[in-house]
Amino acid sequence: xxxxxxxxxxxxxxxxxxxxxxxxxxxxxxxxxxxxxxxxxxxxxxxxxxxxxxxxxxxxxxxxxxxxxxxxxxxxxxxxxxxxxxxxxxxxxxxxxxxxxxxxxxxxxxxxxxxxxxxxxxxxxxxxxxxxxxxxxxxxxxxxxxxxxxxxxxxxxxxxxxxxxxxxxxxxxxxxxxxxxxxxxxx
Amino acid sequence: xxxxxxxxxxxxxxxxxxxxxxxxxxxxxxxxxxxxxxxxxxxxxxxxxxxxxxxxxxxxxxxxxxxxxxxxxxxxxxxxxxxxxxxxxxxxxxxxxxxxxxxxxxxxxxxxxxxxxxxxxxxxxxxxxxxxxxxxxxxxxxxxxxxxxxxxxxxxxxxxxxxxxxxxxxxxxxxxxxxxxxxxxxx
DNA sequence: GTCTATACCCGGATAGAC
DNA sequence: GTCTATCCGGGTATAGAC
Numbered sequence: 231x232x233x234x235x236x237x238x239x240x241x242x243x244x245x246x247x248x249x250x251x252x253x254x255x256x257x258x259x260x261x262x263x264x265x266x267x268x269x270x271x272x273x274x275x276x277x278x279x280x281x282x283x284x285x286x287x288x289x290x291x292x293x294x295x296x297x298x299x300x301x302x303x304x305x306x307x308x309x310x311x312x313x314x315x316x317x318x319x320x321x322x323x324x325x326x327x328x329x330x331x332x333x334x335x336x337x338x339x340x341x342x343x344x345x346x347x348x349x350x351x352x353x354x355x356x357x358x359x360x361x362x363x364x365x366x367x368x369x370x371x372x373x374x375x376x377x378x379x380x381x382x383x384x385x386x387x388x389x390x391x392x393x394x395x396x397x398x399x400x401x402x403x404x405x406x407x408x409x410x411x412x413x414x415x416x417x
Numbered sequence: 418x419x420x421x422x423x424x425x426x427x428x429x430x431x432x433x434x435x436x437x438x439x440x441x442x443x444x445x446x447x448x449x450x451x452x453x454x455x456x457x458x459x460x461x462x463x464x465x466x467x468x469x470x471x472x473x474x475x476x477x478x479x480x481x482x483x484x485x486x487x488x489x490x491x492x493x494x495x496x497x498x499x500x501x502x503x504x505x506x507x508x509x510x511x512x513x514x515x516x517x518x519x520x521x522x523x524x525x526x527x528x529x530x531x532x533x534x535x536x537x538x539x540x541x542x543x544x545x546x547x548x549x550x551x552x553x554x555x556x557x558x559x560x561x562x563x564x565x566x567x568x569x570x571x572x573x574x575x576x577x578x579x580x581x582x583x584x585x586x587x588x589x590x591x592x593x594x595x596x597x598x599x600x601x602x603x604x
Numbered sequence: 605g606t607c608t609a610t611a612c613c614c615g616g617a618t619a620g621a622c
Numbered sequence: 623g624t625c626t627a628t629c630c631g632g633g634t635a636t637a638g639a640c
Contacts, residue, residue, distance in 0.1 A: 240623080256524040258445050261615060275624050277617065335522030337443040369579070370591050376575035377568040377595040384567030385560050392559060404557045408564040411598040427605080448633060462606050464635065 241279050241289075243269060248286045253328035257287055257336045284342055291333075294326040295346060302354055305361050312362055316382050316409045317402075319358075323386040324397040331387060362413065378413035381405065428466050428476075430456060435473045440515035444474055444523045471529055478520075481513040482533060489541055492548050499549055503569050503596045504589075506545075510573040511584040518574055549600065565600035568592065 247268040251260045262273045262283055280286045301318050304310060310318075323330045332339055344351050360367060362375035385408060389401040434455040438447045449460045449470055467473045488505050491497060497505075510517045519526055531538050547554060549562035572595060576588040 254524075259524050262617085263615075272625065273616080274618080274626080278623060281617095283616070337441075337446050369588070372579060373572050373576055373588060373591045374595050377572040377592070377599070380567045380571030381564040381599055384571075385564040388563035389560055392556070401556070401560060404560045405564065408561050408599045408601070411601065412564070412568055412595045414595070414598065449635085450633075459607065460633095460635080461608080461637095465605060468635095470634070 244276060244279055244286065245289055249290055249327075249329060252287065252290070252332055257332055257339050287339065287342060288346065290329060291343065291346075294322065294329070295343065297322055297325060299348065302349075302357065305357060309361055312378070312413055313406065313410060315358070315361060316378055316413070317406055319379065319382040320386050320397070320402055320405055320409075323383050324390065324402075327390065327395065328387075330383060374413050378409045381409040381412050385409075431463060431466055431473065432476055436477055436514075436516055439474070439477070439519055444519055444526050474526065474529060475533065477516060478530065478533075481509065481516070482530065484509055484512060485541075486535065489536075489544065492544060496548055499565070499600055500593065500597060502545070502548060503565055503600070504593055506566065506569040507573050507584070507589055507592055507596075510570050511577065511589075514577065514582065515574075517570065561600050565596045568596040568599050572596075 244265065247265050248260070251264055251268060255264070262276055265286070266273045266276055276286075280289070301315070301322065304318075305315075326333070333343065334340070340351060347354065358379065359372060359375045362378060363371040382405060385405040386397060386402075389405065390397055393401070431452065434452050435447075438451055438455060442451070449463055452473070453460045453463055463473075467476070488502075488509065491505075492502075513520070520530065521527070527538060534541065545566065546559060546562045549565060550558040569592060572592040573584060573589075576592065577584055580588070
């Protein structure tokens with residue numbers, strides 16, 4: 231394979247600093263020099279480990295993106311219950327951690343994600359909404375679907391920030407309840 | 418006052434193009450040249466009307482920011498009912514239109530807002546959450562407050578996008594219901 | 605009030621020594 | 623594998639003619 235002594239370290243340390251800075255300042259606003267400084271290193275050193283700034287982001291997003299893709303694919307093989315689907319999105323946000331906040335925000339990041347995703351993120355999102363709204367898809371149902379999906383992300387981020395960065399089981403249950411109520415599943 | 422023949426036009430046309438581009442590409446990703454091109458003009462011409470790129474954003478955000486400030490101040494003089502407060506946020510998003518999507522996203526925009534706001538936006542947001550969560554403020558109540566607030570913004574944006582850019586009364590009612598359910602107000 | 609031309613800075617990325 | 627030095631492009635902003 232590649233790399234020898236890098237095995238246990240540098241690459242991960244770079245990703246760690248990048249994650250923190252991206253979350254705090256956003257992707258575009260964070261410079262390679264910022265990351266290097268945080269590490270007590272130089273920009274040239276970073277480029278030994280990553281080909282570009284986008285690659286660093288790619289390294290951080292690879293796993294969450296794979297999870298996301300898996301969720302989407304599950305929609306093609308029979309619709310999951312709303313609770314399942316919303317729960318999956320809560321877990322996705324939890325797994326992505328602080329980084330979830332920069333997705334959907336920075337258009338540059340969105341563009342990069344679109345490149346690495348099988349389908350356009352916009353279409354994919356629409357598919358999720360439709361799955362949550364059910365059929366026939368009334369305008370009210372669409373609004374509720376958007377509401378429920380927004381809850382999973384915003385509430386999960388808030389809970390993790392209020393805690394130690396992790397999502398407790400109790401919090402997860404609370405968030406799922408709120409999302410389901412927003413969806414109006416109990417009617 | 419200021420300006421003479423500019424009265425009817427150019428300045429507003431600049432703001433219009435900027436609004437559209439900021440909404441589509443984000444603030445940081447949009448260049449002055451982009452705006453000028455859209456207008457069939459040049460960057461130098463823009464700088465006759467606005468002192469800086471940030472000033473253009475400021476022109477677009479002035480009114481929504483004033484509305485926001487008014488909402489916050491209302492919290493100091495007795496707590497409004499959750500429905501009132503959440504409704505105000507739906508209307509705020511509706512008034513801000515597409516531009517609402519770039520706030521809370523681009524950190525550069527956040528920084529600019531912090532400059533033009535009486536208090537730090539982070540603290541202000543916390544005050545809103547507390548008002549929604551009520552007292553005593555349990556962890557679950559905080560999560561629900563975040564959930565409800567997220568609904569107002571996400572659902573309002575989705576509804577406007579699905580419509581003609583405006584928010585109908587029916588949609589507004591639907592969104593408010595979803596937000597209140599997320600808050601668990603009916604318990 | 606708008607143009608052409610350009611100054612200036614900053615961020616991403618590379619070259620090449622060590 | 624990390625350094626110093628530097629290139630290069632692009633973006634904000636300005637100078638000055640018209």
